[in-house]
Amino acid sequence: xxxxxxxxxxFGQVAGEHLxxxxxxxxxxxxxxxxxxxxxxxxxxxxxxxxWARPFSICRVSPRDLVLFxxxxxxxxxxxxxxxxxxxxxxWGPLGNGFAMEPDTPTLMLAGGIxxxxxxxxxxxxxxxxxxxxxxxxxxxxxxxxxxxINEKIMGDAHHETSREDxxxxxxxxxKRIAEYAAQDGLVLACGxxxxxxxxxxxALQHGARCQLSLETxxxxxxxxxxxxxxxxxxxxxxxxxxxxxxxxxxxxxxxWAHQVTL
Ligand code: FES
Numbered sequence: 524x525x526x527x528x529x530x531x532x533x534f535g536q537v538a539g540e541h542l543x544x545x546x547x548x549x550x551x552x553x554x555x556x557x558x559x560x561x562x563x564x565x566x567x568x569x570x571x572x573x574x575w576a577r578p579f580s581i582c583r584v585s586p587r588d589l590v591l592f593x594x595x596x597x598x599x600x601x602x603x604x605x606x607x608x609x610x611x612x613x614x615w616g617p618l619g620n621g622f623a624m625e626p627d628t629p630t631l632m633l634a635g636g637i638x639x640x641x642x643x644x645x646x647x648x649x650x651x652x653x654x655x656x657x658x659x660x661x662x663x664x665x666x667x668x669x670x671x672x673i674n675e676k677i678m679g680d681a682h683h684e685t686s687r688e689d690x691x692x693x694x695x696x697x698x699k700r701i702a703e704y705a706a707q708d709g710l711v712l713a714c715g716x717x718x719x720x721x722x723x724x725x726x727a728l729q730h731g732a733r734c735q736l737s738l739e740t741x742x743x744x745x746x747x748x749x750x751x752x753x754x755x756x757x758x759x760x761x762x763x764x765x766x767x768x769x770x771x772x773x774x775x776x777x778x779x780w781a782h783q784v785t786l
Contacts, residue, residue: 524551525567528610529588531603541595543637544604545582548589551614556584557621558644559714559737559778563745564591566603567611577603578742578773580640580714581617583647589614592640618745619777622712622735624648631704633697633723635715641737642714698726705732711781715739721786734781740772747774755785 526548533541558581565576577599582590595604606612622645632642701723704711713723714737727734743751752772756765760783765775 524614525611526551526589526614528606528608528612530608531606533604541604544593544595546579546591546593546603546606548591548612548614550587551584551589553617554584556581556617556644557624558641558648559621559735560617560619561745561773561777562589562591562614562616562618563742564603565613566606567613575599575743576613576615576745578618578745578777580638580644580737580777582640582643584644585647590643592637592643594637615745619773620775622737622778623710625710629704629707629709631700631709631711633700633711633713633715635713635719638713638715638719638737638739640714642712645712694722694726697723701726701732701734702730705730708733710735713737717786724781724784724786727781732781735778736781736784736786738772738777738779738784738786740777742773745773747771757783757785759783 529547529549532545532547534543534545561578561580563576564579577593579591579593582592584590593600593603595601622641624645630645632645634642701711703709705727709732711723711727711732711734713720713734716739720736720738723734724736726732738754740752740754743749750771753769754772754776756768756770756775756779758768760768760770760775760779770776770779
């Protein structure tokens with residue numbers, strides 16, 4: 524589907540340069556989606572070396588728009604940072620599976636970096652947002668995630684806390700939180716860079732928490748065809764139809780139970 528850009532709002536700077544963007548596109552025809560699912564996006568008219576599309580977690584789909592967050596780190600995403608109102612992008616999706624939605628279960632959302640995107644969607648989907656608790660960690664300057672400025676457009680009623688202490692303190696805090704949620708048979712959901720997910724996975728397994736991880740990986744096709752996103756998975760995933768302990772993140776994920784993946 525070709526969708527028009529409504530706006531592309533920067534929010535977060537390093538060395539005077541904007542790093543994070545909230546890309547708002549016109550509403551797609553599909554309305555059924557789950558937080559954790561993603562879309563593949565390719566701006567129209569990219570040069571040949573940028574032909575490959577990029578995967579982006581769905582932040583929100585509303586009657587007015589489709590919102591995606593992205594971090595301008597590589598050549599493709601830096602180019603995406605220049606998208607402006609009226610530009611056109613090619614979007615296909617929603618793809619992959621989503622996070623478990625258990626309205627009566629206390630749910631802890633742990634976001635690392637731009638991994639916050641699916642949890643914004645979660646707050647829109649979840650019928651009882653007061654049961655949700657969100658924490659996120661980053662090593663960016665304090666002006667990242669200025670929710671005050673994007674709340675109105677994008678955020679629901681999430682309860683969130685910024686984590687601005689050092690990494691060790693943040694891990695200690697996550698450890699405590701995960702233990703709390705494990706004790707009440709809650710759900711722990713995490714999205715972020717692989718080292719962040721590996722930490723959450725370790726803590727969740729230690730505490731016996733029910734935990735799902737949304738993996739970040741490079742993708743080329745997004746539909747299970749190119750095998751460019753294969754990851755190692757446990758035997759019980761093999762039993763459920765995934766070949767030889769290896770699964771495509773785009774097709775069998777990006778959300779996996781913590782005990783199923785090797786990070
Ligand atoms: Fe092609 Fe997953 S991106 S198989």
